[in-house]
Amino acid sequence: MEAAPHIPVLLRPLLAACAPVRGVWVDGTFGAGGYARGLIGAGAERVIGIDRDPLARELAAGWLPGFHGTIVLRDGTFGELDRIAAEAGAERVEGVVLDLGISSMQIDTAERGFSFQKDAALDMRMSQAGESAADLVNGADEGLLADILYLYGEERASRRIARAIVAARPVATTLELAGIVAGCLPRQKPGEKHPATRTFQALRIAVNDEYGELARGLEAAERALAPGGLLAVVSFHSVEDRMVKRFLQLRAGRMGQGSRYAPEVGAEAPAFEMVTRKSVEPDEAELAANPRARSARLRVARRTAAPAGRVAPRELGMPVLETSRTTGGRTRR
Structure with missing residues (x-):
């Protein structure tokens, strides 16, 4: 079996927090298959992988048959992982892993337009279909x-950059867009992030509806x-980490449950118990082996027997575009 081309981030602490690993797992962001392989190696009986990027299936073609059905790959998004898992024959799911954001394989494939x-x-479509950047x-x-640059990229110069983009239209390539953004911001100092980092992040999130997909995926x-x-x-x-943290806090009954003197009437039974008290960060050894892990955060929780519920996007701290505007002939909210 061929080696995976990229290193799965925080795999070692993830497996330690989830030990003993057993039964059927769902890897909702399959990518190059690093987490799926790690789970099988740690004791999972079967892993159902899900990815909306056709590149994932191409990369898996050479090694997936060697796992003899213990790892299977399905097309789709993790917002529908419960349906996909059921259709793949999973009667009981013992674990779900989600590795959010963009993968190394997507960044490193220049023609995808992520970098x-x-x-x-300018593409940035994870599914390689639909509206592009x-x-x-x-x-x-x-x-x-x-609004997109400010809410999705936390870019303080969002209005200045948006004005420059509109003035420069049509914008066709990644370097063209990066140059426009760089011209709106102070000159980059050694060691600083590229001035276009937040803009590219925001556009990628918008094109792929990543925050909406995260909210659906957690549910x-x-x-x-x-x-x-x-x-x-x-x-x-x-923003991603905040959404995950708030979801788990809400569903573990740690937010909005009243006090011990005046408990909330009719509060739902907790659907999760926290396994990691706070987020787990990469150690020095992992950072040395994989510098891209520097901003990674891991959170783990255990499902209870309580019925599944719903959480409103605003409760998660999910950025929402307030105004209705038109782009490419369709309305965005």
Whole structure:
């Protein structure tokens, strides 16, 4: 079996927090298959992998048959992982792992348009279908672009950058967009992130509806997991981590449950118990082996027998575009 091309982030502490690993697991962000392989190696009987990127299936073609059905790969998004797991024959799901954001294989494939390091068409579509980053950059009005950059990328110069993008249209390539953004911001100092980092992050999140998918994926994991099953989520930036943290706090009954003197009437039974008290970060050894892990955070929780519930996006701290604007002939909210 061929080696995986990329190192799965925080795999060692994830497996330690979830030990003993057993039964059927769902890897909702399959990528190059690193977590799936790690789970099988740690004792999982079967892993159902899910990915919306056709590249994942291409990469798996050479090694997946060697696992003789213990790892299977299904097309789709992790927002529908409960349905996909059921259709794959999983009667009981003992664990779900989600590795959020963009994968190394997507960044390193220049023609996908995720990176500003090499020139390529502005694409950024994980599924390689639907509206691209170029459609958004060239079709959205200035106000919507500014909102996306501010809410999804936490870019303070969002209005200035949006104005410059609109003035420069049409914008066709990654380096062209990166140059426009760099021209709006102070000159980069040694060691600082590239000035276009937040803009590219924001556009990627918008194109792929990553925050909406995360909210749906957390609820789908809650529906799929059997009592005692484990949910492990690796996030890479503050908004994602906040959403995961708030979801687990809400569903573990740690928020909005009143005080011991005046408990909330009719509160739902907790659907999760926290396994990791706070987020787990990479140690020095992992950072030395994989510098891209520097911003990673792991949270793990155990499913109870309580019925699955719902959490409103605003309760998760999910950024929401307030105004209705038009881009590429369709309305975004």
